[in-house]
Amino acid sequence: MSLRVTPLTGSIGAAVDGVQLDDQLGESVLTELREAFKAHCVLVFRGQFLKPAEQVQFGRLWGEPEVTAMLTPMEGHPELIQLTNVKKSTTATEAWHFDGPFNKVPPKISILSAITIPAGGDTMWSNQYLAYERLSPGLRKTLDTLNVRFRGRRLGRMFNVAEEEWPTAVHPMVRTHPETGRKALFVGHRDNVCIDGWTQEESEALMSFVYEQSGTPDNVYRHMWQEGDVVMWDNRCTMHYAIHDYGDQERVLNRITLHGEVPA
Ligand SMILES: O=C(O)CCC(=O)C(=O)O
Numbered sequence: 001m002s003l004r005v006t007p008l009t010g011s012i013g014a015a016v017d018g019v020q021l022d023d024q025l026g027e028s029v030l031t032e033l034r035e036a037f038k039a040h041c042v043l044v045f046r047g048q049f050l051k052p053a054e055q056v057q058f059g060r061l062w063g064e065p066e067v068t069a070m071l072t073p074m075e076g077h078p079e080l081i082q083l084t085n086v087k088k089s090t091t092a093t094e095a096w097h098f099d100g101p102f103n104k105v106p107p108k109i110s111i112l113s114a115i116t117i118p119a120g121g122d123t124m125w126s127n128q129y130l131a132y133e134r135l136s137p138g139l140r141k142t143l144d145t146l147n148v149r150f151r152g153r154r155l156g157r158m159f160n161v162a163e164e165e166w167p168t169a170v171h172p173m174v175r176t177h178p179e180t181g182r183k184a185l186f187v188g189h190r191d192n193v194c195i196d197g198w199t200q201e202e203s204e205a206l207m208s209f210v211y212e213q214s215g216t217p218d219n220v221y222r223h224m225w226q227e228g229d230v231v232m233w234d235n236r237c238t239m240h241y242a243i244h245d246y247g248d249q250e251r252v253l254n255r256i257t258l259h260g261e262v263p264a
């Protein structure tokens with residue numbers, strides 16, 4: 001079996017062929033996957049059709065599973081959550097976001113397995129290393145000194161959680177990836193963020209600028225799902241955006257999320 005890793009854009013994402021994720025993966029394959037993941041931040045595996053237990057087994061190769069605050073685990077598979085069609089008017093994921101930045105310890109990796117896919121419903125990922133590196137040295141130096149207060153407001157509204165219970169955490173706006181040593185821009189939607197010690201108005205002026213830099217087309221991979229696809233992403237150096245252009249059509253993906261580290 002030979003593994004092939006093919007970049008999908010000039011900035012983020014790679015397709016991996018020549019591997020079945022439900023096989024027993026040897027150490028050399030795992031080493032190649034780890035290197036590819038560090039280099040490309042998002043890995044795409046087509047035609048996998050993983051059963052829930054196989055997805056959990058694959059996930060455990062990368063870390064300890066956890067379930068994001070406010071989400072409900074899948075029956076019989078407490079490590080998984082099932083994403084189903086949420087109304088466009090209430091969905092929190094149709095915006096660029098990191099998962100769980102409002103937690104003290106945001107997750108490090110998520111892995112989606114496509115079960116039922118409509119026409120549409122693509123997901124996009126942005127490269128937050130490049131989002132940072134493309135800024136001027138002067139602005140980078142300023143951002144390096146800032147902290148952001150993240151709040152789970154959008155997700156809280158989506159799940160009708162009372163405002164007092166929206167989780168909140170403060171993290172550096174520029175975080176260093178513990179494995180690659182590269183700096184990544186750690187930002188969020190205006191509803192969820194405020195630069196620590198700044199007014200909301202002051203914060204929005206700068207934050208909306210850097211947030212918008214992240215998701216420009218030259219910094220993005222857009223995945224057009226097929227059933228059986230598995231996509232994994234590094235939540236420490238990418239944001240993602242779930243496009244809701246499929247109305248009431250059915251859309252089902254199973255997700256496993258892995259425990260991360262305190263951003264530093
Ligand atoms: O529905 C999707 O494509 C992704 C949703 C999302 O934001 C997530 O799973 O974290």
Ligand SMILES: [Fe+2]
Nearest residue numbers: 093098099240
């Ligand atoms: Fe997400």
